[in-house]
Amino acid sequence: MGQYKFHIERLRSSGLRPTKQRLAICKVLFDRKETFHFTIDKLKKTFEKGTKKKISVATLYNTVHAFKEKGYLKEISLKGNQTFFDTNTKNHHHFYDEHMSQLVDIDDKNVSINYLPKTPSGKKIKSIEVLVKIEDNN
């Protein structure tokens, strides 16, 4: 092991200690080309399969939430009983196939909303998320 440089740096610079659990999780989440959409359960299964040393689910929760606080991950608004996270932290939207529990990113630039009613008084807009639910043709 030695190619964790980037992850170690990033963790340190945001005040998180680069423990072996966190580095293992970083590797799974961020060392990939494509955006990764996952649930804690999916992440857990990855560790179970890989015969990687056991990590407690509680640690997966702690770490994923810490990464979210630090802005490495985004939580996605979906119904259902599993919380989804996304390694794409830019403003963006999603296609979602409920049947497949499959998410596809939509770039922010590819969506435009040209009318919205006025925001309730005393409040301001924090973010706008568009979810396009899709299903099989015919």
Place this chain on the structure above:
Amino acid sequence: MGQYKFHIERLRSSGLRPTKQRLAICKVLFDRKETFHFTIDKLKKTFEKGTKKKISVATLYNTVHAFKEKGYLKEISLKGNQTFFDTNTKNHHHFYDEHMSQLVDIDDKNVSINYLPKTPSGKKIKSIEVLVKIEDNN
């Protein structure tokens, strides 16, 4: 009791038996002027407070899901560990104050989306949901 006519009719016409549990739930959910946004827990508390005869949480789940299947309720796509339901079943969108767990409907007519990327191949659009997250000013 005698003004359950409408609920009894509707339940019967969609193949659900008008049991006393279901009628009590209908009363809470539908006998009101405004759209009602709720979680199972909120519904449960309503029954606890009202000293209404006890209904098992499992029955609240069964009933709410049955009502959703029949189109009396809509499930709302939100993150968080409680599932929200809405008595407004028309196509519409939401303002959501995460801090307050407070939802406000936005009429479909008041939102327009004028560009979206092409749908993934083999799939078609089922619905489009816009969630506008809001927070306190300043």
Place this chain on the structure above:
DNA sequence: AAAATAGATTAGAATCATTCTAATGTATTG
């Protein structure tokens, strides 16, 4: 119209997702 059968409904118990907290680890200070 009572008994038998089939199917729907209810709700306690089981399961699964998430959070809490006591135990452990790591950095810092004297």
Place this chain on the structure above:
DNA sequence: CAATACATTAGAATGATTCTAATCTATTTT
């Protein structure tokens, strides 16, 4: 190189949701 303070981990507790055996209701049979 202890001692202290704080961060991290993970088993246990909690809370949300689902499962399924028991109960209820409608329908059929006699």
